[in-house]
Amino acid sequence: MQELHLSLNSKLHTSNLNYKVQKIVDINNKVVAGELLVDFSRAESNLELQTYLNAINLGIITQFSLDFAFNNITNATNLNKFSTLFFNLERNNLCDVRILSQILELNLVCSLNGLELVVEITERDKCGKCCNVIKGLTFLKERGIKLALDDYDYVFGDFRYNELKLGYYDYVKVDMSKNKLELDLLRNFAFENNKYFKKGIIVERIETLDELYKNLPHQYIYGYQGFFFCKGTPI
Secondary structure, three states: OHHHHHHHHHHHHHOOOOEEEEEEEOOOOOEEEEEEEEOHHHOOOHHHHHHHHHHHHHOOOHHHHHHHHHHHHOOOOHHHHOOEEEEEEOHHHOOOHHHHHHHHHHHHHHHHOOOEEEEEEOOOOOOOOOHHHHHHHHHHHHOOOEEEEOOOOOOOOOOOHHHHHOOOOOEEEEEOOOOHHHHHHHHHHHHHHHHHOOOEEEEEOOOOOOHHHHOOOHHHEEEEOOOOOOOOEEO
């Protein structure tokens, strides 16, 4: 495993790792936030794309994203045009003291530049029931870091439900419903659990404003995200 980490780190250092920022809007199409994302569309080859994906799955791309954010927030880039910035953190980064310390530094840099940082905890579960996950969440929460729960599964149930009930998360991100059954499940989830998240739901992967969109539980939704609104602006 260590050899794989070293190999991926080497490949990332020699590749042209690109980023974009995708906007999040409210019900009136007003931009309320942006999310920093790796821009897979600019990978120069399938091999480079696979390197990106492997690095994300192993959680080692976070350091590159942190370096990029530090270098770009203070410059006149698309990152500092938002009032709120969502930054992805893998669950297996929550035991990394060095990464967590840099998150605190990034939060300070964002604050000094008029940005509110939201750390978005991804759904990739490499840690199982390791107690360090909760310790990491607690560390960030106690220091005033806003947290979002990424890709919550409201259809089949989610392994992070207890974390949600414990009040760690300010936002919950979910995929757009694909049919009426999923829409009903989303409406039930929002109604029954809105007391657990302080800001609201963010619905992702919105591609059309169809009847399903019109019947979303808008009163519980903070923001809307997807290719219909923005495919992402290169940085």
